[in-house]
Amino acid sequence: MVEVTLRPGIADPQGTTIERALPALGFERISGVRAGKSFRFEVDAPDESAARQEVDDLCRRFLTNPVIEDSRVTLEKVE
């Protein structure tokens, strides 16, 4: 799974708007909301490090815009 979020310091108007709505719903202790997106897919690779390398490359070249976004990759083995 790849999680894409805006880089620290990049304004996140969506996260801010969600955060502003929270007190009205009774969520008084939640702060620092950052919105992002996630992608799930399967990679056919000989081992974990090869899979990670391929997905990192995918993130850098396509799934994120490195100017404003960071990504976090979580790998899970499927049979």
Next chain:
Amino acid sequence: MTARVGIVMFPGSNCEHDVAEAVESLGAEASIVWHGDSSVGQVDAVVLPGGFAHGDYLRPGAIARFSPIMRAVEAFAANGGPVVGICNGFQVLTEAHMLPGALQKNRGLTFLCQTVELEVVTDRSVLTAGVAVGTRLRIPINHFEGNYTCDEATLEELRDGQRIVFRYVDNPNGSVGDIAGVCNAAGNVVGMMPHPERASDEMLGSADGRILIGALLASAGASTPAAGAAR
């Protein structure tokens, strides 16, 4: 010589005919170029028009960047050919790394469709060559992701290199430095969020866009666009 302008149509572009109309109204020739083609044809300038290329899926411009035509557009620009991205076209140029920075969601999280006032910040771009610095133009914007963002170092580079082409007089979307348009170092690749083609006739509320499209056609008509742009 009549300038010829190639206008790239991606699946989801929706301003290509407006640009063609504006170009033709100024006496130049316009041709629509399909995104799947591998050549821009015999043209003197290329415009990436507004719209929602590839549905804006993932990020605006992220998929359009990989359309086969983009290799030809990059080669055309590398040769000094004038390339202008308008709105979604600007987003495509940033995703393709032909221009620095990125365009993110508007500060107010609303889609903005209104006429705004722009100030010309430099005349060393193919879109503003011959236009006096400080000229104010009324041109419509029509975008959700028009909030120009870049890091401090890039912003300084843009300022020092006189690469900020337009700034908003009254910043509508949160763009850093009120930036509405930027160009590359040579000045031949320009991106802007406002739509000059929609301000190409008084009947549309403003004809100020003709000044910019006219400047582009003049740049395109020059025999060596690279030398012209570098001044």
